Amino acid sequence: MLSIKGAALARDLCDAHLRASRRDILRVGSCGMLGLSLGSLFRLQAQASEAGSAGGGPGWNRARSIILVYLQGGPSHLDLWDPKENLPDNVKSVFSPISTKLPGVKFTENLPRLAQINDRFTMIRSMAYTPNGLFNHTAAIYQMMTGYTTDKVSPSGQLEPPSPKDFPNFGSNLIRLRPVDEPMLPFVMLPRPLQESNVVGKGGTAGFLGKAFDPYTLYPSGDDMDMEKMSRIKVDDLKLRPEVFSVRLQRRARLRDLLNQQMPEINQAVESFELDEYYDRALSLIVSGRAREAFDLAAEPDAVRDSYGRNTFGQSCLLARRLVEAGTRVVEVIWPKVANSDNHSWDHHVDLSKRMKNQSAPMLDDGLSALIEDLDDRGMLDETLVVAVGEFGRSPQRGVSTSGNNNSDDGRDHWPYCYTGVMAGAGIRRGLVYGKSDKTASAPLEDPVHPGDLLATIYHAFGISPETMVYNHLNQPREIVKGHAITGLFG
Numbered sequence: 001m002l003s004i005k006g007a008a009l010a011r012d013l014c015d016a017h018l019r020a021s022r023r024d025i026l027r028v029g030s031c032g033m034l035g036l037s038l039g040s041l042f043r044l045q046a047q048a049s050e051a052g053s054a055g056g057g058p059g060w061n062r063a064r065s066i067i068l069v070y071l072q073g074g075p076s077h078l079d080l081w082d083p084k085e086n087l088p089d090n091v092k093s094v095f096s097p098i099s100t101k102l103p104g105v106k107f108t109e110n111l112p113r114l115a116q117i118n119d120r121f122t123m124i125r126s127m128a129y130t131p132n133g134l135f136n137h138t139a140a141i142y143q144m145m146t147g148y149t150t151d152k153v154s155p156s157g158q159l160e161p162p163s164p165k166d167f168p169n170f171g172s173n174l175i176r177l178r179p180v181d182e183p184m185l186p187f188v189m190l191p192r193p194l195q196e197s198n199v200v201g202k203g204g205t206a207g208f209l210g211k212a213f214d215p216y217t218l219y220p221s222g223d224d225m226d227m228e229k230m231s232r233i234k235v236d237d238l239k240l241r242p243e244v245f246s247v248r249l250q251r252r253a254r255l256r257d258l259l260n261q262q263m264p265e266i267n268q269a270v271e272s273f274e275l276d277e278y279y280d281r282a283l284s285l286i287v288s289g290r291a292r293e294a295f296d297l298a299a300e301p302d303a304v305r306d307s308y309g310r311n312t313f314g315q316s317c318l319l320a321r322r323l324v325e326a327g328t329r330v331v332e333v334i335w336p337k338v339a340n341s342d343n344h345s346w347d348h349h350v351d352l353s354k355r356m357k358n359q360s361a362p363m364l365d366d367g368l369s370a371l372i373e374d375l376d377d378r379g380m381l382d383e384t385l386v387v388a389v390g391e392f393g394r395s396p397q398r399g400v401s402t403s404g405n406n407n408s409d410d411g412r413d414h415w416p417y418c419y420t421g422v423m424a425g426a427g428i429r430r431g432l433v434y435g436k437s438d439k440t441a442s443a444p445l446e447d448p449v450h451p452g453d454l455l456a457t458i459y460h461a462f463g464i465s466p467e468t469m470v471y472n473h474l475n476q477p478r479e480i481v482k483g484h485a486i487t488g489l490f491g
Contacts, residue, residue, distance in 0.1 A: 126435025393419025
């Protein structure tokens with residue numbers, strides 16, 4: 001017979017005269033009221049092995065957190081931050097070049113704020129890869145997020161939906177190998193999933209690592225053109241139920257401790273569950289309110305919110321800063337428009353001159369510049385790595401088809417052979433232009449950087465060797481990424 005001693009604790013039981021069931025015991029250990037079984041999540045994360053010690057060199061282990069600004073859809077590098085002059089009209093950008101803080105480095109008129117702070121970040125103008133069925137978004141996104149191509153790619157580049165067999169998103173690898181030591185969500189993805197057509201979330205999960213390492217997804221209600229959706233953030237799974245006070249929750253924690261003390265046979269039966277440390281971490285996350293407070297954008301001054309832009313992307317960047325400040329390890333801000341779509345999508349097959357100037361570029365300019373400035377001014381950029389990149393660039397020649405899509409004279413198609421990425425913080429050199437594109441921005445002239453190399457550089461910044469092994473769903477060893485860290489990006 002199981003008996004629970006202690007009158008104070010017994011008052012928390014709805015029916016004190018009933019004996020505790022097996023389910024009750026498990027509920028005490030896993031705290032079922034937490035919604036997503038956070039105790040189990042923390043426990044599973046802790047089972048991961050540490051990364052190898054191989055590494056070192058410039059930038060090694062400088063990063064504490066990362067904000068990936070993922071420009072899904074593939075922005076045109078020629079029309080943003082790698083304009084070219086003295087070219088035919090069907091290649092040259094319709095936008096005027098402007099000077100930047102760096103002598104001789106030009107942006108287009110679409111990025112006036114970023115042009116004034118490019119002495120705080122590095123430009124990689126030689127991102128490039130040769131596709132193997134990767135002309136379209138989904139497969140290219142998967143490669144960018146995981147470092148691996150997939151075995152199943154249709155001629156259009158579309159993939160099957162996310163699978164437990166997938167390689168993990170790099171954020172999942174990071175929180176497995178570098179668990180958070182704060183009562184905070186380790187990995188957050190917002191404000192929408194990765195998507196092309198009806199393929200949703202490919203490359204955005206933990207794959208064969210298991211759901212314990214999936215991101216916490218914050219997708220506010222409203223369609224992609226709803227600029228007010230970030231004001232309707234709900235994080236109900238991080239709130240106590242109205243009838244459950246934090247004192248009562250902590251009493252349940254003491255009940256668990258009492259069970260551990262008085263019932264050796266139960267302890268032995270559930271020893272592998274390690275109900276103490278991981279329960280305590282989940283309990284701390286809920287009771288502390290740290291995560292809920294981080295999601296409260298209304299706590300920011302109006303001037304700060306305005307500087308980021310009062311739109312979904314800008315407020316997502318601001319929220320990313322707040323999450324990192326509260327202890328989140330990985331935040332992925334996904335461009336708030338499905339990859340292959342119209343309006344403020346980066347997939348500019350048509351109406352580039354209008355959509356770029358009036359919709360997508362102003363949001364990027366405000367949001368990214370404010371994020372970098374804000375982090376820097378707060379002293380957070382030293383340990384926060386910021387990366388802004390898409391899955392590819394756009395074709396140098398307008399009106400041609402490179403991926404089977406139709407393009408107007410005022411549109412550019414997909415182009416993986418040369419594009420631009422941005423990195424800042426965590427030891428990344430300030431004011432560096434790394435690599436160089438050719439006369440038409442068609443191919444790198446110097447220092448090409450593969451997406452796998454970019455991921456390897458991210459791992460390096462966290463003190464994780466790219467050669468660290470992970471085990472897939474068949475228990476086969478695989479490198480965490482097949483790439484080389486570009487240490488020349490670090491000061």
